[in-house]
Amino acid sequence: MYYEVKKMTNMIVIAELSKGSIHPSTAELVTAAHAYGGEPTLVVPCTDASIANSVQSLSGVSKIIAVKSDVFGGSDSSGWASALDSAIPSGTVLCLATTRSKDVAARLAARRNISVVQDVTGIDGTNLTSPIYSGKANQTVSVSGEAVITIRANVFDSAGSDGSCDVSVVDASGDVKTAVQEILQRANTRLDVSEANIVISGGRGMGSPANFAHLEAVADTIGAAVGASRAAVDTWAEIPHSMQVGQTGKTVNPNLYIAVGISGAIQHLAGMRSSKYIVAINKDADAAIFQHADYGIVATWEEALPVFQEALSGLLG
């Protein structure tokens, strides 16, 4: 009689660092590790090992290794990957699908001559599903052997917090190849669309870039980031590409996405369709965006936004 051995490889979760502390989505990676192969070792890249204390209570973690190195204070992906590689055992490695971690994942996989699967949103045994064509379709791949896997945030439930795991600290050094010369500070301190839980975006229907001030006013009320369609970015120089949501801009999956004066071109839909809830405000009842909206408001933004903002501040005030 044979038993199915689910745990074929060591599972390793790399905690996501954000502004010097551990990103809460790290708890989602632990759940994903259990879905794929079993109880993971949690690796915390850090410059100060005390940050690992904040994850000691995560449930379902077999051990915690704080990997301490100066390279984790910087952004060079070669430094990150070489330091991690030296300190963590072989196995299947999970990280969060953020810009930096996707780079580090690709390097770590290449260092170990294994493959990387990015942006995973579904796990079924050793089958992994990721969106392709910016979410117009899904691709499921089957994995044999070890791999490095990045997991999209807000997809898996967070692991519980009734664990108690000791932290062992390992010093590591990395091979840094690049150097930051200067950082040009952004005058605008608004939240980035890819980090926000709520995004309000404007399209060409806003009429002029100055009218984005009305979106900013709503954004300030509800703590949202302000985005834009490609049409708006291409039409108005004042709307930077960093605000663009869609196939050649950023892909977002916030809890709430509010599209204002956006018709819903296929490229825009590709960047926001996975949002949990979608609100569309458009004067054209036939606009494609309404087919994807949970709540559609057929009205001009001039009519709808002031009412919307007042109602929102009433609810939140």
Place this chain on the structure above:
Amino acid sequence: MNRVIVGRAIQMPTIVVLVKQVPDTNAKIVVQGGRVDLSSVKMVMSPYDEFAIETAIRHKEATDGTVTAVTVGGPGAEKILKDAKAIGVDNIVRVWDDSWTDLDSNALQSVLSETIQALGATVVYCGKSAADTGAGSTGPGLAERLGWGNASNVIGAEFSESVLASMPVETGVAKISVPLPAVISCDKGDFKVRKPNVKGIMMAKKAKVELMSASSPSSSISVASHSMPPAKPAGKTFEGGASASQVAQLLRDEANVL
């Protein structure tokens, strides 16, 4: 190819730009029998690759050298190489072996790494991700295999014996010094990309595609199936601006997202 400037030998860079053929980003994607059906979809160069080509040509204009566009693919992928030639690259190379099917990242990067070394490249440009998978693994993975530095999501570059690359960070835009050799993955920059002109298109027609091959390890990742994202249930639609207050209420009470 050395030239002497004030008594110092400067190596002119051999610049490589990686390009990939993908479905037109405006195309509707259809899944038939568990696989994406691309038979009636127009194939184009992945949009970010246009920024990589532009940056590669600017590098050549700043330092001299040559630009070679490289793609991995069957004969059908030669169209985008001709497009790259029409825009202004010097040489075009297609890498292929008929035994290759779905190359996973490990296999693809091995092939590219061998090719880049055979071409003697000093710098490789590519798009930050391809418009099909959106993975963005090739730039950093290739750099790791070659033992090179890399920079990703680059929106601008200045060229000397190293590349000073601009990339967005949390607080603004960072300028990163990237010593060569290196791999630079390009995002949409704050500049216009050049388009092919008539002369370029005529030259591209006559241009010869150089064929290369490389050894590829077997893939450990294979595509099992494709599917369409689950359809969303129909939403609620309201008429008139006054309904916005009702929607705000629903966002709190029904959707629970405020």
